[in-house]
Amino acid sequence: MSVLKQCVRNKKFLLSAIILIPLLFVALFGNLLISHDPLEIHATQTLAPPSQEYPMGTDEYGRCIACRLVVGIQPTMIVAFGGTIIAMAAGSLLGLLAGYTKDAIGNAIMRVVDVILCFPSILLAMLVVGLWGKGVVNLVVVVGILYTPHFCRIAYSSTRKLRKMEYVESQQLLGASTMRILLKTLLPNIVSSLIIQFSLTVSSGILLESGLSFLGLGVVPPAPSWGQMIGDARAYIALNGQYMFWPSLFLCLTILSTNLMGDALRDVLDPKLKKSF
Amino acid sequence: MGKFFLKRILTAIVQIFVVVSIVFFSLQIMPGDPVLMMLSRDGSAVDQEAYDALEAELGLDQPVMTQYTSWLAGLVHGDLGKSYGENRPVVDAIGDRLPRTLELAVVALVLACIIGIPLGIISAVRRGGILDLLLTLISSLGNSVPVFVLGYILVLIFSLNMEMLPSSGFVPLARGLENHVLRLILPSVTLAFGVAASVLRMTRSSMLESLGSESVRPLRAKGLSKSKVYLKHVMRNMLIPVVTIIGLQLGNLIAGTVLCEAVFNWPGIATLLVDAINNRDYPLIQGCMLVLSAIFILTNMVVDLLYGLLDPRAR
Numbered sequence: 001m002s003v004l005k006q007c008v009r010n011k012k013f014l015l016s017a018i019i020l021i022p023l024l025f026v027a028l029f030g031n032l033l034i035s036h037d038p039l040e041i042h043a044t045q046t047l048a049p050p051s052q053e054y055p056m057g058t059d060e061y062g063r064c065i066a067c068r069l070v071v072g073i074q075p076t077m078i079v080a081f082g083g084t085i086i087a088m089a090a091g092s093l094l095g096l097l098a099g100y101t102k103d104a105i106g107n108a109i110m111r112v113v114d115v116i117l118c119f120p121s122i123l124l125a126m127l128v129v130g131l132w133g134k135g136v137v138n139l140v141v142v143v144g145i146l147y148t149p150h151f152c153r154i155a156y157s158s159t160r161k162l163r164k165m166e167y168v169e170s171q172q173l174l175g176a177s178t179m180r181i182l183l184k185t186l187l188p189n190i191v192s193s194l195i196i197q198f199s200l201t202v203s204s205g206i207l208l209e210s211g212l213s214f215l216g217l218g219v220v221p222p223a224p225s226w227g228q229m230i231g232d233a234r235a236y237i238a239l240n241g242q243y244m245f246w247p248s249l250f251l252c253l254t255i256l257s258t259n260l261m262g263d264a265l266r267d268v269l270d271p272k273l274k275k276s277f
Numbered sequence: 278m279g280k281f282f283l284k285r286i287l288t289a290i291v292q293i294f295v296v297v298s299i300v301f302f303s304l305q306i307m308p309g310d311p312v313l314m315m316l317s318r319d320g321s322a323v324d325q326e327a328y329d330a331l332e333a334e335l336g337l338d339q340p341v342m343t344q345y346t347s348w349l350a351g352l353v354h355g356d357l358g359k360s361y362g363e364n365r366p367v368v369d370a371i372g373d374r375l376p377r378t379l380e381l382a383v384v385a386l387v388l389a390c391i392i393g394i395p396l397g398i399i400s401a402v403r404r405g406g407i408l409d410l411l412l413t414l415i416s417s418l419g420n421s422v423p424v425f426v427l428g429y430i431l432v433l434i435f436s437l438n439m440e441m442l443p444s445s446g447f448v449p450l451a452r453g454l455e456n457h458v459l460r461l462i463l464p465s466v467t468l469a470f471g472v473a474a475s476v477l478r479m480t481r482s483s484m485l486e487s488l489g490s491e492s493v494r495p496l497r498a499k500g501l502s503k504s505k506v507y508l509k510h511v512m513r514n515m516l517i518p519v520v521t522i523i524g525l526q527l528g529n530l531i532a533g534t535v536l537c538e539a540v541f542n543w544p545g546i547a548t549l550l551v552d553a554i555n556n557r558d559y560p561l562i563q564g565c566m567l568v569l570s571a572i573f574i575l576t577n578m579v580v581d582l583l584y585g586l587l588d589p590r591a592r
Contacts, residue, residue: 207423
């Protein structure tokens with residue numbers, strides 16, 4: 001049975017796709033959907049309850065919460081997906097290389113990459129962002145660096161197992177270049193475990209970005225981000241519950257569906273693990 | 278055995294050394310001038326003489342390597358320098374804050390184990406039942422709700438609506454046990470939830486695995502009662518992965534503590550670090566990063582050592 005068919009039959013996969021696809025759509029085309037400028041300040045109608053014009057009410061500056069919510073998904077998604085793509089590219093390349101070359105070089109690469117794992121991830125991110133400056137680009141780089149070791153380890157251990165296989169040796173005898181063996185022979189064999197790690201890392205990335213934005217170390221205000229909106233809303237938790245409720249709900253839904261997607265992909269792509277869950 | 282222990286301990290020491298060195302040098306190449314930050318917060322012009330004097334007083338006019346070696350020499354003697362902002366030794370500032378953070382984290386970890394392990398066992402024993410489904414659902418929620426969202430939900434329910442617990446703050450133990458514990462409940466429960474969810478999942482799957490193993494059936498066949506098989510034979514096999522997952526949760530626990538302290542105004546070491554970063558208080562940043570990374574690395578080491586003790590194959 002093809003992978004796609006299995007995915008569609010998996011209930012977890014379907015459920016998470018139903019939540020994630022509209023969210024990704026909003027992230028991509030959100031700017032076309034909003035009727036108010038998410039940065040526009042109205043001093044006369046702060047913390048207003050929901051109305052026809054403002055379906056989710058307004059925040060402490062009178063800005064439309066619904067519009068900010070729609071735009072606020074963008075930095076979260078850019079950081080989570082952008083960072084994870086960087087981490088996956090760098091990590092799997094390094095891991096393939098380390099697994100395939102001589103033991104001494106491979107070990108050296110792994111030790112260097114492992115240094116990143118010595119830091120508790122949020123502390124390293126706080127340090128870099130706090131001193132180097134806030135902003136989406138820095139966050140993407142930080143997430144990319146932080147999660148490189150995870151991909152690197154997966155690629156490394158799989159490559160170590162595969163490199164003595166006959167089909168790899170036959171490629172060597174045919175005179176294929178190292179790069180060709182890495183990308184055309186070895187990579188397709190480890191791609192399923194990389195995809196599983198990808199979805200797990202995206203959800204960690206979302207958590208990290210929202211946490212940093214919540215602490216005021218993420219996106220630069222006044223541009224919105226969900227974590228930052230929750231952080232701003234805490235002062236008004238008793239006055240206007242809506243303000244806190246919506247970003248929290250959507251943040252949880254996003255993380256929940258990415259986690260579900262990861263579970264589903266693991267069920268489909270890694271049948272060995274299936275029985276335990 | 279001894280060799281495995283020695284190797285693991287040495288690795289941890291090297292890791293700590295590498296981490297503090299990276300933090301030290303990365304602070305040097307980061308933009309921003311702490312002397313300028315101290316003299317004028319608003320960016321107004323600074324008297325050159327005052328600048329030079331302060332720079333010399335802080336030792337920042339020395340070459341980087343000299344600063345590095347003198348900081349390392351101080352570290353060996355337990356001296357982490359003097360905080361720019363707090364105007365007292367870094368060791369004292371950390372000494373004030375660290376016990377509070379540790380208290381929060383340890384209480385949360387214990388809570389997570391008390392909740393997670395038994396529920397995981399129940400979930401595995403009643404596999405496929407309604408209770409199992411419910412617990413699996415709650416545990417996947419636990420991994421998806423960020424600490425700060427959960428914290429505010431609990432504040433909304435228990436302090437704003439029911440007015441049972443104070444919403445935030447910290448009261449030292451010396452000023453009354455009751456007040457101290459009341460303010461500890463919400464943050465520690467918030468922090469424990471996510472960890473408990475992971476512990477539950479791991480307990481469940483590893484319990485299922487050891488229930489299904491070949492060694493269990495003959496025990497039942499020879500007439501041992503169900504509870505005896507579960508408690509004596511299945512539990513022991515299942516504990517190894519659970520110990521690992523508790524260790525692996527430590528990174529999440531530190532991340533959770535950072536956010537939890539912000540939500541509940543808990544004056545711990547994470548809050549200290551955030552303030553230090555905002556003030557570019559280099560000695561304090563170095564000290565906090567050293568302590569937190571050392572805790573992280575050392576607990577990972579202890580977990581590995583425990584793992585080696587429980588499962589000789591891992592050595």
